Amino acid sequence: MTAIPYQAKRINLKEKVFKKTLTLSAIIVVIILLAIFFTLLINSMPSIKALGTKFFYDKTWDPVADEYGALPFLVGTLLTSFLALVISTPFSIAVAIFLGEYYQKGIVAEIFKNVIDLLAGIPSVIYGFWGLFVLVPIVRMIEMKLNLPPYGVGIFTSSIILAIMILPFSVSLSRQVISMVPAHLKEAAYSLGATRFEVITKIIIPYTKSGLFAGLLLALGRALGETMAVTMLIGNTHQIPTGIFSPGNTMASVIANEFSEATGKIYTSALIEMGLFLFVVATIINILGKQVIKRFTLS
Amino acid sequence: MKFRTIILSLLVISFGLISCGGNSNQNNSSGKNVTNNQNEILGAGATFPYPFYSKVFDVYNTEKGIKVNYQSIGSGGGIKQLQNKTVDFGASDAPMSDEELSKSPAPIVHIPSCLGAVIITYNLPDNPSLKFTPEVLADIFLGKIKKWNDPKITTINPGVKLPGLSISVIHRSDGSGTTYIFSDYLSKVNAEWNTKPGKGKSLDWPVGLGAKGNEGVSGLVKQTPGSIGYVELVYALQNKMPAATLKNKSGNFVEASLKSSSAAAAIDLPADMRVSLTNTDAPDGYPICSFTYLLVYQNQSYNNRKEASAKATIDLINYVIHEGQKYAEPLGYAPLPDAAVKKAEEILKSVTFDSKPLM
Numbered sequence: 001m002t003a004i005p006y007q008a009k010r011i012n013l014k015e016k017v018f019k020k021t022l023t024l025s026a027i028i029v030v031i032i033l034l035a036i037f038f039t040l041l042i043n044s045m046p047s048i049k050a051l052g053t054k055f056f057y058d059k060t061w062d063p064v065a066d067e068y069g070a071l072p073f074l075v076g077t078l079l080t081s082f083l084a085l086v087i088s089t090p091f092s093i094a095v096a097i098f099l100g101e102y103y104q105k106g107i108v109a110e111i112f113k114n115v116i117d118l119l120a121g122i123p124s125v126i127y128g129f130w131g132l133f134v135l136v137p138i139v140r141m142i143e144m145k146l147n148l149p150p151y152g153v154g155i156f157t158s159s160i161i162l163a164i165m166i167l168p169f170s171v172s173l174s175r176q177v178i179s180m181v182p183a184h185l186k187e188a189a190y191s192l193g194a195t196r197f198e199v200i201t202k203i204i205i206p207y208t209k210s211g212l213f214a215g216l217l218l219a220l221g222r223a224l225g226e227t228m229a230v231t232m233l234i235g236n237t238h239q240i241p242t243g244i245f246s247p248g249n250t251m252a253s254v255i256a257n258e259f260s261e262a263t264g265k266i267y268t269s270a271l272i273e274m275g276l277f278l279f280v281v282a283t284i285i286n287i288l289g290k291q292v293i294k295r296f297t298l299s
Numbered sequence: 300m301k302f303r304t305i306i307l308s309l310l311v312i313s314f315g316l317i318s319c320g321g322n323s324n325q326n327n328s329s330g331k332n333v334t335n336n337q338n339e340i341l342g343a344g345a346t347f348p349y350p351f352y353s354k355v356f357d358v359y360n361t362e363k364g365i366k367v368n369y370q371s372i373g374s375g376g377g378i379k380q381l382q383n384k385t386v387d388f389g390a391s392d393a394p395m396s397d398e399e400l401s402k403s404p405a406p407i408v409h410i411p412s413c414l415g416a417v418i419i420t421y422n423l424p425d426n427p428s429l430k431f432t433p434e435v436l437a438d439i440f441l442g443k444i445k446k447w448n449d450p451k452i453t454t455i456n457p458g459v460k461l462p463g464l465s466i467s468v469i470h471r472s473d474g475s476g477t478t479y480i481f482s483d484y485l486s487k488v489n490a491e492w493n494t495k496p497g498k499g500k501s502l503d504w505p506v507g508l509g510a511k512g513n514e515g516v517s518g519l520v521k522q523t524p525g526s527i528g529y530v531e532l533v534y535a536l537q538n539k540m541p542a543a544t545l546k547n548k549s550g551n552f553v554e555a556s557l558k559s560s561s562a563a564a565a566i567d568l569p570a571d572m573r574v575s576l577t578n579t580d581a582p583d584g585y586p587i588c589s590f591t592y593l594l595v596y597q598n599q600s601y602n603n604r605k606e607a608s609a610k611a612t613i614d615l616i617n618y619v620i621h622e623g624q625k626y627a628e629p630l631g632y633a634p635l636p637d638a639a640v641k642k643a644e645e646i647l648k649s650v651t652f653d654s655k656p657l658m
Binding site: 060061062063064065067132136137140149150151152153231232235236237238247249253257258260261262263 | 372373374375376378399465467472473474475476495496497498499500501502503504507508509510511515518519522523524525
């Protein structure tokens with residue numbers, strides 16, 4: 001009889017230790033995030049003091065004259081990321097439906113799933129190389145046909161590479177939510193005489209739209225911060241891009257390009273402030289996305 | 300209430316983490332000295348002379364049994380590490396500015412180790428060899444000359460058939476000593492360039508595309524018809540890229556080579572050697588050249604440093620400017636002319652430990 005309370009106590013202890021470990025891990029994650037935020041904030045103070053709000057709307061980034069405006073890079077970041085999202089969305093939803101609805105099991109499905117997961121595992125510098133050697137000449141040909149300057153690199157090229165890079169992120173989530181649509185819903189539709197196309201457009205997509213949107217959001221987050229491949233393909237100019245074929249620059253790639261040789265207090269600090277700005281932009285887009293998901297799910 | 304305490308404690312902890320970070324940085328700068336092992340010398344800085352340094356340091360290790368650990372982290376990083384006293388010597392492509400010197404904890408001396416040059420390369424059908432005057436070069440990089448068959452280019456290149464292609468300017472996107480040397484030259488020869496964009500390691504370029512590193516620029520130039528860019532001479536020699544002939548200050552058209560780079564240093568050199576060789580007065584000198592420097596503190600008795608390790612550092616630098624010079628040319632670097640070696644020697648003799656000279 002006495003053994004039972006003892007065992008119960010032990011289980012209780014185990015339970016407690018387990019719970020404590022979980023809590024601690026969760027707290028550490030939050031602390032790290034906050035620490036990153038404050039590190040960025042403190043180190044960008046010199047630039048915030050010196051430049052004020054000019055940092056956000058000034059169009060010149062001139063390290064020689066100590067003038068720093070992040071607007072061209074904000075435009076570049078948003079343009080490439082959203083363009084990438086627009087390009088990749090039809091593909092990612094199509095692939096997700098293909099794997100989540102048509103080929104849920106079997107060899108074909110396994111091969112496709114693995115290939116898409118592999119896409120996520122390729123280092124971004126390799127995407128950059130591939131883009132430079134394959135995509136850039138193709139885009140250059142298009143530009144010559146359109147009578148544009150034959151740069152080859154630019155917003156458009158980086159968006160295509162980004163679209164490929166973010167595909168696996170949206171697909172993996174979308175595929176899961178699509179495969180989780182309750183069978184009785186689909187069967188009910190079929191029994192009423194719906195075609196497969198109708199089931200997909202009228203049942204599956206409406207049922208999963210918040211999940212699909214979350215997948216896209218995940219992909220967008222990845223696109224906003226991508227550095228290496230974009231740096232290699234965007235053309236790195238400090239002007240505001242005038243069209244999708246013109247060269248530009250993103251916040252992440254400016255930091256990567258200039259940080260190691262940045263001298264002077266304001267210059268270094270302005271680059272850190274850009275990091276902070278990127279952090280804030282990514283957070284805002286995330287929060288907005290969450291709100292949209294909430295609204296979709298309610299209606 | 301509970302929620303608020305959690306948030307509050309999280310904030311406190313994360314602030315704690317940040318201040319830890321800050322403190323440890325300061326410890327590095329003033330505290331323990333990693334440089335007291337006289338059989339190992341630590342250096343950090345410029346990437347451009349890295350192949351030359353690693354060859355010389357390797358030979359030095361076999362000859363004298365002293366290991367030199369050189370990290371090519373970039374000129375800016377080398378200067379910062381020397382200022383923090385975490386290395387025995389720093390290395391930089393550009394001389395330190397007066398501002399940088401005044402921010403350093405103690406006087407720093409510059410010892411040139413070899414010369415580098417920046418060449419103008421291009422991608423045109425049939426690979427013609429081109430000549431440029433400073434005015435034309437500046438106008439191209441300012442975006443004022445837009446086509447290859449512009450009369451300004453054709454008049455200085457008689458007999459060369461130039462196509463009506465538009466010019467795509469390719470520049471470095473990363474902060475770099477190469478950009479500094481090139482923009483230093485353009486600032487000297489062109490008043491408009493001097494006001495805007497000026498000279499620096501990264502610029503607000505009026506036109507063109509940016510690419511990362513010498514390999515990025517040369518890759519983009521090779522791919523883009525009608526493009527023009529600048530890369531280091533070493534890089535162009537290794538990759539057999541076309542290089543333009545430039546008109547120097549004396550009015551001679553000079554080809555970019557190791558010989559013409561060394562010749563650029565045949566001028567009156569200042570005692571501290573902090574000199575820009577661009578647009579040189581030397582009649583056979585190539586106009587876009589620069590020394591690359593090794594940096595040490597003039598007074599070596601800092602941070603409980605032992606005399607033996609200070610001496611080892613100075614001996615090493617003395618080796619680089621004398622015996623080491625013969626390894627420069629095969630690797631694509633221009634060796635120091637004799638006059639520069641003499642001046643460098645004098646600077647080394649001015650380095651002291653407890654106010655007695657180290658050599």
